[in-house]
Amino acid sequence: METILITGGCGYIGSHTALHFLKYTDKKIIIIDNLSSGFLENFNYLDKKYPNRLILEKIDLSDLVALEALFKKQKFDALLHFAAALSVEESMHMPLWYYQNNTINTTNIFKLCLKYGVEKFIFSSTAAVYGEPKNLDNGITEDTNLMPINPYGASKMMSERILIDGLMDIQNKIGLKLGILRYFNVAGASMDNQNLTKNDGLGQRSKNATHLIKVALECATKKREKMAIFGTNYPTKDGTCIRDYIHIDDLASAHLCVYDYLDSIENREFEIFNVGYGCGHSVKEVIENIKLITKKDFCVELKPPRLGDPAKLIGNVEKIFKKTKWKPKFNDLETIIKSAYEWECYLS
Ligand code: UDP
Numbered sequence: 075m076e077t078i079l080i081t082g083g084c085g086y087i088g089s090h091t092a093l094h095f096l097k098y099t100d101k102k103i104i105i106i107d108n109l110s111s112g113f114l115e116n117f118n119y120l121d122k123k124y125p126n127r128l129i130l131e132k133i134d135l136s137d138l139v140a141l142e143a144l145f146k147k148q149k150f151d152a153l154l155h156f157a158a159a160l161s162v163e164e165s166m167h168m169p170l171w172y173y174q175n176n177t178i179n180t181t182n183i184f185k186l187c188l189k190y191g192v193e194k195f196i197f198s199s200t201a202a203v204y205g206e207p208k209n210l211d212n213g214i215t216e217d218t219n220l221m222p223i224n225p226y227g228a229s230k231m232m233s234e235r236i237l238i239d240g241l242m243d244i245q246n247k248i249g250l251k252l253g254i255l256r257y258f259n260v261a262g263a264s265m266d267n268q269n270l271t272k273n274d275g276l277g278q279r280s281k282n283a284t285h286l287i288k289v290a291l292e293c294a295t296k297k298r299e300k301m302a303i304f305g306t307n308y309p310t311k312d313g314t315c316i317r318d319y320i321h322i323d324d325l326a327s328a329h330l331c332v333y334d335y336l337d338s339i340e341n342r343e344f345e346i347f348n349v350g351y352g353c354g355h356s357v358k359e360v361i362e363n364i365k366l367i368t369k370k371d372f373c374v375e376l377k378p379p380r381l382g383d384p385a386k387l388i389g390n391v392e393k394i395f396k397k398t399k400w401k402p403k404f405n406d407l408e409t410i411i412k413s414a415y416e417w418e419c420y421l422s
Contacts, residue, residue, distance in 0.1 A: 077102045079150045079192075081135060081183065082157030083128075084112025086278045087198065087257070087325060089120065090264055091154060093276060094326040096124040097266075103127060104148065106141075107157065108134040113279045120276075135179040145190040152194035153187050154329060155180065161284050162202060162226045166381040169225035176229035181236050188245035194336045196253045196329055199234055201318070201350070202227030203256060206384040213318075213390035216256070216346045224382030234346075241343045251343055253332040258318035258350030258389045260325050261287040262410040263417035265403075270420035277417030278322075286357060287319070287411065290364045291418040293372035300372065303357050305379030308386075314357035316386040318350035321404035321413070325349055331398040345397065350389035351405045360407070367411050 078095065082088040083105030089112075092103055105117060105128060117130045133140045135157055158176045159165070165172040180197070187195055204214050205221035222228040234254055241252060263277030283289050292298045306313040328349045335345070355363075365371055394400050404410065 075100055075102055076151040077104065077148065078152045078154060079104050079106065080154045080156065081106045082112060082155070083107055084109060084114065084116045084130070085156055087260060087322065088112070088154070088156035089116035089276055090322045090326040091156070091329045092120055092128065093123075093264060093266070094323070094330055096120060096127055098330060103129075104144075104150070105130045106133045106135070106144070108132060111159075111281065115279065116276060119274065135183060136174075138182055141183065141186060145186050150187075150190070150192050152196065152333065153183070153192050154196045155183060156198045158198065158230075160226065162224050162382045163284060163380050165224050165226035165229070172225045172229040173232070176226075177232045177236070180233040184237055184240050185245070188240065188243055188250060191248050192250060193248060194251050194253070194333065195237065196255065196332055196336075197233065197237055199230045199254050199256045200227060201256055201258045201348070201387045201389060203231040203234065204387065213352055213388045214348065215390040216348055216393055223384060226382070238344055249343060251336040251339065252345075253336050254344065254346040255328060255332060256346065256348050256389075257325060258320055258348070258387060259285075260322050261285065261319050262321040262323070262404065262413045265323050265413060267413070267417065270416065275417065275420060277414065277421070279421070286317075286360055287364070287414055290361055290372075291368070291411075291414055294364060294368040294370040294415065295418045295422045297422065300375060302375045302377040303361070304377050304383065306376050308379070310356055310385055312356050312358045315383055316354040316356050316388065318352065318354050318388045319360070319407060319410055320350050321402070321410045324402040324404055327402075328394065328398075328400050331394070331400040335398045347394040347398070348389040348391050349394060350391055351402065352389055352391045354386065354388040355407055363407055364411055364415075367408060368415050
């Protein structure tokens with residue numbers, strides 16, 4: 075039986091992906107999380123649903139001694155690396171923290187993977203690596219130039235480069251295979267949630283939410299009084315930013331498809347995939363849909379643009395469809411919002 079290591083497995087994307095692997099494979103999972111932005115509740119939910127299949131190691135990725143001790147103790151077949159800081163705006167104020175926490179920590183854990191013969195490495199990257207690409211009729215492809223406009227995107231771009239170059243390292247004796255997933259905007263909650271009762275479900279928890287759908291739903295459920303639209307003069311149809319929103323379960327399933335793809339290839343050591351639906355919604359459109367679906371009104375102020383925000387990010391996702399068996403099931407803004415709303419009501 076294979077054992078996989080998931081960093082950041084108590085966070086939003088990490089925990090939903092762990093659930094997907096627990097449900098559809100027999101792999102054993104070790105989660106590393108320092109619980110700085112991850113939640114013990116997420117681990118407890120997974121552990122209760124799939125007893126004796128996963129272990130939590132509360133380790134900070136900067137603690138190289140503790141990390142190496144773990145690699146010495148246990149052989150890992152694959153690493154799924156989610157642990158990272160992820161706010162565009164925060165990264166504008168704390169760039170060095172983003173390079174330290176995202177890029178340097180990624181380099182360190184990758185070196186351990188090479189040293190201890192891990193065969194597959196799946197890296198959580200982001201559409202923010204593209205920056206603000208112009209005049210793209212078919213959306214952003216994986217070959218689009220990388221020109222990040224914020225330290226968050228730059229920290230992930232540099233991590234990607236280090237991982238790809240690292241494949242040539244003398245330590246890479248077993249030919250580690252690398253999958254890089256560039257996520258577009260993820261939202262929603264697990265479609266496995268049923269009759270949400272206390273501590274019995276999975277969705278987005280947040281100590282200080284900044285993501286659009288989460289923030290708007292916190293308003294709809296009266297956790298916040300109001301929200302803002304950041305920027306109304308962007309060169310888009312209604313002046314607000316456009317993003318490609320993807321349901322969390324579809325993003326989670328993309329990881330298993332890429333995992334299987336890496337198992338199936340012989341000659342290529344790495345592959346990069348955009349993961350989104352290839353269609354965009356504006357900030358105004360998302361907020362209007364949330365008000366309609368939840369039947370709740372709330373105050374929305376118009377504010378100047380947020381630092382570091384590109385006007386439009388829509389992925390071209392042909393490659394992941396062509397090369398892997400990925401079949402998204404919840405490709406619809408209403409499903410995303412409804413699942414996130416049920417979860418947000420439960421958190422109330
Ligand atoms: N946004 C907004 N108000 C909010 C949160 C986000 O207007 O309270 C906008 C933000 O400026 C961006 C879009 O919504 O244009 C998506 O932002 P989010 O933080 O969800 O994801 P990002 O694309 O920055 O990773």
